[in-house]
Amino acid sequence: MAKRNAVYAQSGGVTSVINASAYGLIQAAQASGAIDAVYCGHNGINGVLEEQLIDVSREAPEAIEALRHTPAGAFGSCRLKLRDVEKNREQFQRIVDVFAAHDVHYFFYNGGNDSMDTVAKLSTFAKEQGYALQVIGVPKTIDNDLPITDNCPGFGSVAKYNTISMMEGSMDTESMHKDSTKVFVLETMGRHAGWMAAATGLAARDERDGPHLILMPEVPFDKARFLEAVEEHVSRIGYCTITVSEGTQDAEGNFLSESGTKDAFGHAQLGGAGQVIQDMVKGELKLKVHGAVLDYCQRSGRHLSSKVDVEQAIACGREAVALAEQGLSGVMVTIVRESDSPYRWSLGHTDAGNIANQEKMLPGEYIREDGFHITDGFRTYCRPLIQGEDYPPYQDGLPTYRRLAKHLVPARLPAFP
């Protein structure tokens, strides 16, 4: 079989290990008997639509090697979600045209729920058009909210980063509580699912360890019960540290803080839940409060990635190539848990349509009965995912994160309107 070209693209919010998937995928593609050139979409699917394809062969080998430890999206990511084919035939046709112009017959899309929607639709569209295209999804999301796969590359590292940030912030508060700060609030990401907030619960191994309370989107926020719990901790141990997910909402589904703006996917853009909680504690309980908002630092904090997460991210990238070699299309690589302790995992795959537009919430069995903390079941689930350290190399005191040269393949088609 003649070798044919492949395109890889990154999509959605980036992670500290999405480039590790790119690294695994590019390595495997370059070694594959089925794949010739590897191109990467410049800024995700935008790069395909605009025929801006980065030529991987023109990158220094050390730059590709550095993808393993470089956070964020080295090729640029995107928030563009393709609408349904019926309403949006031009974009799907353009993608196929660009692929045809560059002899591209493999498309690897590295993203979350929305990206798997694109994987499923594009695979079907190409088939209908009679264009030979294999579309494979590589999972990626700090939200850890994809169904079927046991966990998502990107989550383990955020879980580790957030847990350690909570440990350190709690110890700080414990040091200061005698005559200063009594309450510390850590805001984590997590639009609808509480995985990232819940993970910080791993830091609590002693009653004095934070977080003492975790506010998750899955549990309707009840102000009176919350303030009572804060007061109880402060009166018993002198301080209280709290993790709050940006997606925390009340029983009516109103976000604790709703900015009123929406992102390009139409999702509410959140932020400020931590500030709302800080103001509430300060105003109602008259306690001195401090708060941190981790925001992008948590999802791109490659300096503190989990080794397991890095390994899984690389493996998922490699597996995508293997699935392509097996002739599959419209599927996403999944991580399968074989056992908890010792932790063993393998790779599988599922139809991308099973993943698209679905969100796996934190199940009830992972949430403590009072709604303010995690269960041992969650600990058993989450602990393996934060195991091991995988430090980037440093030079002159800073990590040697590397920017790619991003030479574009010459365009062959007229510009897309």
Add this chain to the structure above:
Amino acid sequence: MAKRNAVYAQSGGVTSVINASAYGLIQAAQASGAIDAVYCGHNGINGVLEEQLIDVSREAPEAIEALRHTPAGAFGSCRLKLRDVEKNREQFQRIVDVFAAHDVHYFFYNGGNDSMDTVAKLSTFAKEQGYALQVIGVPKTIDNDLPITDNCPGFGSVAKYNTISMMEGSMDTESMHKDSTKVFVLETMGRHAGWMAAATGLAARDERDGPHLILMPEVPFDKARFLEAVEEHVSRIGYCTITVSEGTQDAEGNFLSESGTKDAFGHAQLGGAGQVIQDMVKGELKLKVHGAVLDYCQRSGRHLSSKVDVEQAIACGREAVALAEQGLSGVMVTIVRESDSPYRWSLGHTDAGNIANQEKMLPGEYIREDGFHITDGFRTYCRPLIQGEDYPPYQDGLPTYRRLAKHLVPARLPAFP
């Protein structure tokens, strides 16, 4: 000379390496021919006033060893500042009484400007009372605002943490900017001096690297010029990342965000400068913005401490004992820069009165002419302080930070009212 007992206490906002100073000091004190028992104030000077002295000899040796890599204040810190002796004779007398009751003749106080005020006053007071007491200050402040000493233990680690956080947040923004976030705002601590915000400038080595703009308390904030600079970056490179110090203020000295509350030292308690900048950029320029507030995570982020900082913190603790052995009192250990490149440093000391209540602001020569960034002079100053990594040991995915047993020495005096 008969051995006599010593008290060590931690004061003010904690750091990721204040316990490393405790570790160095305790090690040196235990090896000293002058010092017998080492006690530690439980929650700083509060522990002396309340006769709550932690008996170091009852801690497991591994726990003392773990101080080297454990962040925050292991013995508890405090915000209590002793008022002038004339207005506050009872507190000073109580301290001397407690020390006399426990045969304590060495007092090591690990803190910043306010603590050195206590060192100077207490040393003088004891002398006036004819009580043999040597009081030695050990420098500690993430603010890096103590005069005379070239830098302060705690700062190098925050500088490293904040710089890497900005690198990672900037790379994230660069990945997303095509059709999503254009501006990222990182709020750092720094009540009056801009050292911690300025440090993030080390991340900028290419015009695409953040931070593109740094807002420091030393430079009066000018909204129109700031927004113009943001727009210029977004139109030229597509995005803009900004570091803002919590202490940023306008030409009239109004903080960008003034919460209106004050801490126990009477200083305005700040926070929210980052949110103000985010809202300004979103509201005026209609750009999608994200923001992180590092707060306590930056100052207790021991997982990312600078090796140089850890070494200096330990050395300062040891040197305090050496100064005590030399018969000094009312002095603070200082770090002396011998050369920039290669970086060489030694230790010195100065009268605590030279440090007390003074703040070393970022000098003009370290601020770029337009006020929005740092100079090469600052880079030369700051770069050596973030060199080297000093990772804590990990177990089960988390750092092995350790809590002390804190057995108290039995009280011998009536309670202090």
